[in-house]
Amino acid sequence: MSRFYTFTKTSFVRGMQCPKLVYLDKYCSKLRTPPDRDTLLRFRKGREFEQKFKDMFPNAVDVKKHCSIRSIKYVEFTTNALAAEGCVELFEAGVLHGDILVLTDVLRKNDDGSYDIFEVKHSEKINSAIAWDVAVQYYVCKNALGNINSFNIVNRRGDDEFVVTDMTAEAEEKLQLVHENLNAFREILQGFEPEVPMGPQCDEPYVCDFKRYCMAKADTQCSM
Template sequence: MRSIISSINGIQMSSKKAIFSKTGYIKGKQCLKSLYLYKHHYSMRDPIPAERLKRFSLGSDFGILTRQLFPNGHDASPTHVHRYSESVALTQEFIRKGITTIYEAAFLFDGILVYADILTKLSSGWALYEVKSSAKVSNVYQQDLALQFYVIKGSGLELLHASIIHLIEPLSDDYKEQEIASLCQISDFTEYCNEKFSVIQDEILEMKTMLARSRIPTIQMGSHCQVPYSCDFIGFCTRQSNTPTEGLFQQ
């Protein structure tokens, strides 16, 4: 399908379909085969452990609470996971109307879709905030932020700062929602994001090239299957490596 590029206030919008999101990018960084399976054989993934589902929910709740730090924003969240193009259009509409704080601001660039937890307008340019309900800022969190920076800047928005809002220390079970602002710390990673810009461009090209192939990449299991996350396709790859007719999907 032909990509149609239009411009609102200098910001490029693309009607092209998203190829993958930041989840796909993080998977691709861990293992190209994992990204390929995620995109082309999604139903083959292992069941999601209940513990991980609980963590998703906690992270989402924390993200909503941290909006207190940047109140009165407009929410561009999609009404359905597949309706991302509406969120992208709504984000552009908010920007055009002069809204200065946007939650879940959606951008699509270079085939990559990202949602920014919080985007705020400064006197000149914008600032991006990614929210993590953790006291430790891992490399993956920084990579996640750098990908958002790449997509948002690539879309044409004048993005000047990129930071992670995280906890000063792990939350106790009896924390009070009103106190959330005092429990958070903002760490600036703008320099890191600028340094990673061209690296990410190359990585995305490699991932897209791999995804366009008709065969599953041949990658053996190893320690990378658990780092930084336990891969969703360990069951599939284990079965595949134990099957004499290896390459069920590799014709």
């Protein structure tokens, strides 16, 4: 069965780190270097931090408990839940705009029909990847839901203190850039592997998991 979406927030953010990743993620994912122990530990801490924040919304419904992974049911369940009167709080709400699917960490529909959305990151700083993560989610949510009251990043201070930053204005300014980059990514998927020389983008903001492939490309075959 073919997917009902082409991009997720993760694939968009990876493309903003390096356009070649758009192509490699889609056609050559087996060439990735698997995450090491430190990376897996970081992922686990991130999930635990996110869960602590979610614990502050005891009435929220966790969409993923009602759906198999990334199925269209995420979107259907979310749409039906948001059609209810009054305040609705959801974890992992599936929001689709065109061919882009995002799952929001915490989404709240207020009594007046506006939305507050929270993206949780176990990080003390807002780096470029986090800013693009917010920007693409905002782009999808604004187009699909309208009336976004606020889009917030929840960062960490110290061990487990939450710092909430309203990113709405910054995300609003990036709407056109998100649109243009999505179009560029769609073109990449129609063509050949882009020629991108290795450089600072291979380590910033995250170490790229295709570094081994790019370094040894002369000896490696990548076929669609």
